[in-house]
Amino acid sequence: MSKLKYLSGFGSEFSSEDPRCPNSLPEGQNSPQKCPYGLYAEQLSGSAFTAPRAENVRTWLYRIRPSVGHRPFKRLENVNVTHDWSETEPDPNQLHWNPFDLPKTQVGIDFVRGINTICGAGDPRCKHGLAIHVYSCNVSMENRAFYNSDGDFLIVPQSGDLEITTEFGKMVVKSNEICVLQQGMRFRVAISQPSRGYILEVFGRHFALPDLGPIGANGLANPRDFLTPVAKYEDLEGNYEIVAKYQGKLFVCEQDHSPFDVVAWHGNYVPYKYDLEKFMVINSVSFDHCDPSIFTVLTCQSETRGTAIADFVIFPPRWSVQEHTFRPPYYHRNCMSEFMGLIRGEYEAKRGGLAPGGATLHSIMTAHGPDKECFGAGSEGRLEPQRVAEGTQAFMFESCLGLALTKWGAETCQKLNPDYYKCWQGLKKNFTGPVKL
Ligand SMILES: O=C(O)Cc1cc(O)ccc1O
Numbered sequence: 056m057s058k059l060k061y062l063s064g065f066g067s068e069f070s071s072e073d074p075r076c077p078n079s080l081p082e083g084q085n086s087p088q089k090c091p092y093g094l095y096a097e098q099l100s101g102s103a104f105t106a107p108r109a110e111n112v113r114t115w116l117y118r119i120r121p122s123v124g125h126r127p128f129k130r131l132e133n134v135n136v137t138h139d140w141s142e143t144e145p146d147p148n149q150l151h152w153n154p155f156d157l158p159k160t161q162v163g164i165d166f167v168r169g170i171n172t173i174c175g176a177g178d179p180r181c182k183h184g185l186a187i188h189v190y191s192c193n194v195s196m197e198n199r200a201f202y203n204s205d206g207d208f209l210i211v212p213q214s215g216d217l218e219i220t221t222e223f224g225k226m227v228v229k230s231n232e233i234c235v236l237q238q239g240m241r242f243r244v245a246i247s248q249p250s251r252g253y254i255l256e257v258f259g260r261h262f263a264l265p266d267l268g269p270i271g272a273n274g275l276a277n278p279r280d281f282l283t284p285v286a287k288y289e290d291l292e293g294n295y296e297i298v299a300k301y302q303g304k305l306f307v308c309e310q311d312h313s314p315f316d317v318v319a320w321h322g323n324y325v326p327y328k329y330d331l332e333k334f335m336v337i338n339s340v341s342f343d344h345c346d347p348s349i350f351t352v353l354t355c356q357s358e359t360r361g362t363a364i365a366d367f368v369i370f371p372p373r374w375s376v377q378e379h380t381f382r383p384p385y386y387h388r389n390c391m392s393e394f395m396g397l398i399r400g401e402y403e404a405k406r407g408g409l410a411p412g413g414a415t416l417h418s419i420m421t422a423h424g425p426d427k428e429c430f431g432a433g434s435e436g437r438l439e440p441q442r443v444a445e446g447t448q449a450f451m452f453e454s455c456l457g458l459a460l461t462k463w464g465a466e467t468c469q470k471l472n473p474d475y476y477k478c479w480q481g482l483k484k485n486f487t488g489p490v491k492l
């Protein structure tokens with residue numbers, strides 16, 4: 056496939072026309088009596104009409120047919136997507152999942168069928184909460200599109216590239232890149248090999264770049280490195296399925312044409328992708344271990360100041376130079392929930408304890424931190440400047456909410472490691488005792 060073009064920027068007002076139809080965007084107004092090329096105008100609203108200007112997001116789509124021309128939705132059964140947070144009993148233990156399986160069956164499982172909810176909290180009806188899923192698929196979505204009424208998907212591919220066709224155009228998202236498909240945006244995922252990854256879903260609020268405070272105007276994830284597709288329509292007749300995620304359940308309907316028929320669009324409510332290698336890492340160059348919030352790529356804020364429904368945080372390769380410091384992550388008990396995954400390599404606080412495609416969950420106030428080996432190496436090693444996490448990429452979904460496990464996450468997947476707690480056993484007492492008088 057030829058190299059795709061993208062628009063660069065975060066939160067920008069963009070406009071895009073498929074080059075096959077020059078001047079397809081109406082000039083000077085959104086809804087002319089007749090749109091150029093006989094297109095239909097349709098607005099996709101991502102915020103209340105009356106949201107403050109800084110948070111007001113919407114896009115105008117100029118399409119061959121309006122989205123409304125579909126037949127009725129019916130429930131799609133036998134899926135592992137759920138927002139029923141009462142399926143299992145609460146569990147305050149440290150949890151560790153071995154890598155989730157790629158589909159084991161000869162039967163084709165596409166991206167939508169391959170979504171399995173692991174844990175979450177809250178309710179999309181109240182526009183408050185989140186869900187964490189993994190996906191695992193072995194075929195492309197054919198004549199099938201998906202949209203999420205409940206919130207936004209932040210997708211973290213772990214293995215396998217995703218070629219994502221959206222109403223706005225196409226984007227290819229590789230491992231070590233992420234993408235965000237916001238509420239309501241229709242998309243289709245094509246793959247060229249069995250593929251697996253993680254999904255962070257937030258209900259009713261959008262991801263934003265974190266404030267930089269005294270860091271200044273630049274750093275962490277820079278806005279220009281976020282890429283949005285350019286308009287590219289298909290004019291295809293034939294049976295097409297639209298799958299909707301609505302109030303935590305999946306529904307499917309049919310229509311007689313491709314929904315990817317947007318010839319031109321303009322607005323600030325768009326899908327985007329980001330290459331994690333572009334992250335400008337900031338850290339202590341003197342002493343002590345900074346809190347991992349310095350590695351926040353995107354945040355979805357709650358109504359409580361500075362407190363996230365979900366932060367997406369990475370642990371990228373970097374130099375470690377701190378003096379007279381225990382450099383690895385500290386021992387920790389947190390008022391937030393910490394779900395971690397690994398894209399590649401190993402996680403510094405748990406070499407071998409977390410494998411690519413696996414996960415851990417350290418829930419609210421659940422004690423966690425470096426394993427025995429890491430503590431030993433971190434307190435004895437020579438503190439020269441050192442590259443850490445080379446060739447690796449761990450990440451964390453951190454949330455102020457208490458997460459409940461689904462039945463799939465706790466049992467069906469059969470990936471929970473009952474021996475996880477053992478990595479902290481045998482942390483021995485080093486106390487030298489009181490001063491001898
Ligand atoms: O390893 C973890 O679980 C996440 C984590 C990272 C860090 O840099 C400091 C504390 C912490 O809990």
Ligand SMILES: [Fe+2]
Nearest residue numbers: 387389393423
């Ligand atoms: Fe922590």
